[in-house]
Amino acid sequence: MGPEDFPTVGDWVLVRLPAHPTDLATIERLVERQTVFVRKAVGRSTSAQLVAANVDWLLLCMALDGNFNLRRLERYLAVAAASGAQAAIVLTKADQSADLAAAKAEVATVAGQTPVIIFDATRPDGLAALEALMQPRLTYALLGSSGVGKSTLINQLTGSTNLATQSVRSSDAHGRHTTTARQLLKLPNGSLVIDTPGMRELGLLEADVDATFADIQALAAQCRFRDCQHQSEPGCAVQAALAAGELTPERFASYQQLKAEQADHQLRGKARENAKIERMFGGKKQMQAKMKAVRQKRK
Numbered sequence: 460m461g462p463e464d465f466p467t468v469g470d471w472v473l474v475r476l477p478a479h480p481t482d483l484a485t486i487e488r489l490v491e492r493q494t495v496f497v498r499k500a501v502g503r504s505t506s507a508q509l510v511a512a513n514v515d516w517l518l519l520c521m522a523l524d525g526n527f528n529l530r531r532l533e534r535y536l537a538v539a540a541a542s543g544a545q546a547a548i549v550l551t552k553a554d555q556s557a558d559l560a561a562a563k564a565e566v567a568t569v570a571g572q573t574p575v576i577i578f579d580a581t582r583p584d585g586l587a588a589l590e591a592l593m594q595p596r597l598t599y600a601l602l603g604s605s606g607v608g609k610s611t612l613i614n615q616l617t618g619s620t621n622l623a624t625q626s627v628r629s630s631d632a633h634g635r636h637t638t639t640a641r642q643l644l645k646l647p648n649g650s651l652v653i654d655t656p657g658m659r660e661l662g663l664l665e666a667d668v669d670a671t672f673a674d675i676q677a678l679a680a681q682c683r684f685r686d687c688q689h690q691s692e693p694g695c696a697v698q699a700a701l702a703a704g705e706l707t708p709e710r711f712a713s714y715q716q717l718k719a720e721q722a723d724h725q726l727r728g729k730a731r732e733n734a735k736i737e738r739m740f741g742g743k744k745q746m747q748a749k750m751k752a753v754r755q756k757r758k
């Protein structure tokens with residue numbers, strides 16, 4: 460059993476209730492997860508940690524102040540594309556934007572099909588667009604740097620100024636949950652919000668860079684060579700678009716950076732797999748021999 464076999468925030472489980480209501484219930488089964496978020500475990504480069512399960516929607520939060528950064532948004536979109544969850548971009552602190560229309564236009568250049576929602580905590584109707592998106596029984600998780608206004612947003616969604624009192628786990632009569640971090644909140648409309656520190660800090664582990672950069676993918680399909688690296692190859696459609704000003708150097712650099720990180724992560728994933736085989740069988744050869752033996756036994 461690995462860490463993925465144990466329940467995490469957002470999991471649905473089948474429980475056996477105790478005979479006495481004050482006793483502990485037993486988790487009998489973990490319902491199969493629709494989506495799962497993992498992150499690198501602290502200090503151990505090859506193991507992953509479950510962050511959250513069954514997130515239906517990722518709310519990618521970015522503030523319209525000094526925090527505004529299209530490159531970070533591209534990173535979030537790549538993570539979202541690989542997650543299996545749907546994504547919406549939430550631009551917070553709209554009151555801080557000098558030119559909201561211009562900011563929206565910039566976001567549109569990277570957003571693709573992802574809906575873009577504006578949030579302004581200083582206005583009484585600032586939540587309207589987000590509330591129109593959020594549905595009962597679906598689970599939402601917020602992603603975004605510190606200070607972009609995630610807590611403020613959640614406070615307004617719950618209609619509360621005290622997050623701690625909203626925690627659905629706060630009623631544990633045994634007081635066994637020592638963590639002070641709020642984990643899963645239920646909104647008045649029935650939507651669920653996962654808000655764990657781990658979710659907020661999610662790095663680029665699993666990412667679908669190609670899906671996020673569909674424009675570059677479309678260009679690459681027109682390059683003369685199928686394995687074009689878009690550097691100095693003849694007939695490179697990406698370089699041509701850069702030269703023509705149809706693709707910004709910043710966006711291309713962002714694409715290359717994320718591709719490199721993705722490749723690096725895949726390599727580490729391979730290393731992780733090999734380490735597991737080593738641990739279980741003593742090596743690849745031994746594993747193959749073992750599998751062959753099992754197959755023959757079945758015959």
Ligand SMILES: Nc1nc2c(ncn2[C@@H]2O[C@H](COP(=O)(O)OP(=O)(O)OP(=O)(O)O)[C@@H](O)[C@H]2O)c(=O)[nH]1
Pocket residue numbers: 551552553554555578579580581603604605606607608609610611612659
């Ligand atoms: N002007 C303005 N300020 C806002 C808005 N939303 C939040 N803030 C302020 O921004 C600061 C950070 O907001 P938080 O909600 O704590 O941000 P956070 O994303 O939860 O930060 P962490 O808890 O560190 O992850 C606070 O001082 C808020 O009052 C907004 O729409 N407009």
Ligand SMILES: [Zn+2]
Pocket residue numbers: 679682683687688689690692694695696697698
């Ligand atoms: Zn090319």
